[in-house]
Amino acid sequence: MDDSLSFESFFEGAKKAAHRAMDDHGRSEHDEFALHAGVAVEKLAKAVLVSKNPLYIADIRNADMMLYLGNHLQLPAEKVRTAGAKEAIARLRRIGVLPQQDPQLDLLIEMRNGAAHATPDSTLAKGMISPLARTIETMLGDLGTPLDGFWERWTKAVQDAVNEQEDQVFRDVHLRIAQARHAFEDRFIGLPPEIKEQLLKSPQPRAEEHWIRELQIRDHSVVVLKSASGTCPACGGEGLLAFEPVAFTPGATTFKATGFGCYLCSFEVSGSDELAVLREAHVPDLMNSMTVTHGRTSPPEDLAMGEPQAG
């Protein structure tokens, strides 16, 4: 079999692409950054798949590839095809190495495939350093390789860049809290204070939204949960947490909080980075996850709430 499909080759290729991505990032070349970052993730994903079984990188539309990877068939170089970036990531999600949901990683791969373009001053591409660093770290964890075994002289710069981005998210969330608060206060200028108090006590959300008190769990279908939880840092009303399913077993589905929103003042955050800021700075008891058990013996309303702040 071809050496280019070995673990070492994928690992070294991932390293080289990741180092290039950091170089591009420093020069503010965001299109190039997205491309190299995507290649780095793709190659490391394939290294992880190969480390488990060389067949796991086979392009499944091509049975010859499977036989070739199993060392029972010779193929000319131009016929050798492996799974694409998206598929490699999907396989790692399937076997629990990568989280089920990571919209930022999906976006990074779309940018790498040219399906989504980064503009020269794109804060989008700039912000991609966090999913790059996080995904690489998760995969290195699976391989048992320390961070500096991959990032080498870039190790500190990557950590600094992630911290800088977290600071940016922090500032951004706080600006939005102030904006939502001012807009909310402005609505009550000249009105008796009871009106505001009444509104803050009124139940959320709007009638057309599904939320957990009226939730139906159906077998074999994905349910997105919404639950009243936590005081809105902008207006003081009760905010809503949105959850998405992240893990399934035959008897239970685990949901992870992915966003927080308030219908009264329209303040909202989405994604794990922004939720982390909200939790640390304002709403420490914000629920992180919940597990819904289902099956013939458990009533559908049997909910086990995850520990606040866990994970």
Ligand SMILES: [Zn+2]
């Ligand atoms: Zn609010």
